[in-house]
Amino acid sequence: MAAITQDNHGLRLAVRYVVLTLIAVIFIFPLLFMVMSSFKPDLQLLRDTSSLRAFLPVGDLSLDNYYDAFRRAPIGLFVFNSVLVTGVTVLLSLFFCSLAAFSFVYLNWKGRDLALTIIIATLIIPFETIAIPLLLFVSKLPWIGLEGIEFGWLDSYHVQIIPWIADGLTVFLFVQYFKDLPSELIEASRVEGASWWQIYRKVVMPLAGPVIATAAILKFLVMYNQYLWPLIVVQQETYRPVLVGLQYFFQLSITWGEIMAYLTIITVPVLAFYLVLQRAFIASIASTGVKG
Known part of the structure; x- marks a missing residue:
């Protein structure tokens, strides 16, 4: 009986962690998209929005956007x-x-x-x-x-x-x-x-x-x-x-x-x-x- 109770508790704990992980991923995705997009030129950025590449550090990556941003405004x-x-x-x-x-x-x-x-x-x-x-x-x-x-x-x-x-x-x-x-x-x-x-x-x-x-x-x-x-x-x-x-x-x-x-x-x-x-x-x- 104790073993069954412990197994149920472990299952509930695992389900809870899975749900919390999914919620965390949902909230992280916009931040991940923002950071990855900041290293890409505009054409690649817009093209990648149609796939999971938008969340990955792939393609022509550089710091040009950061340099240009600092030149455009006193950040x-x-x-x-x-x-x-x-x-x-x-x-x-x-x-x-x-x-x-x-x-x-x-x-x-x-x-x-x-x-x-x-x-x-x-x-x-x-x-x-x-x-x-x-x-x-x-x-x-x-x-x-x-x-x-x-x-x-x-x-x-x-x-x-x-x-x-x-x-x-x-x-x-x-x-x-x-x-x-x-x-x-x-x-x-x-x-x-x-x-x-x-x-x-x-x-x-x-x-x-x-x-x-x-x-x-x-x-x-x-x-x-x-x-x-x-x-x-x-x-x-x-x-x-x-x-x-x-x-x-x-x-x-x-x-x-x-x-x-x-x-x-x-x-x-x-x-x-x-x-x-x-x-x-x-x-x-x-x-x-x-x-x-």
């Missing part, structure tokens, strides 16, 4: 802008949203539930409905820069960062996670005389590794893939992110090999960030060991 500048804006926004968002969630879960203040409801309700509002009002608003706001007080945030890094620091989804993720933490930890810390700031910094946040990694990945993807908002508020090439820079390759002659090379280059930071956060996520789960 390094675009990647730097996106990484800078995304990184700063993620860090500020994690800090302020976790602070807000901490106050919603552990502090009692008037209107707390109503404020949380309003914040969560913002998730159903499409950004396109507030894009123009937000543009008119930030175009009149003052900013203290190196040259003194300036009015208008257009063509800057902060106009791409500040409006995106706080969001309902990140606050909601932290609220749900903080609610599941053992209340005894907070009560014991209060008895020992710890302040709320000390509890947030030394008790709650060290245990919040999984939600930090999750929120960081989701925020990174949203910010790195920004297109509409930077397209509206950024006119100077100096501040353009990667997706706005993609329009350089659709001007004059369209070269699909260069487009694939550009997409491959701008995908590298996303994969690197995801791999780093995934490892941190697994490590935080292994080291926490806290159960509700």
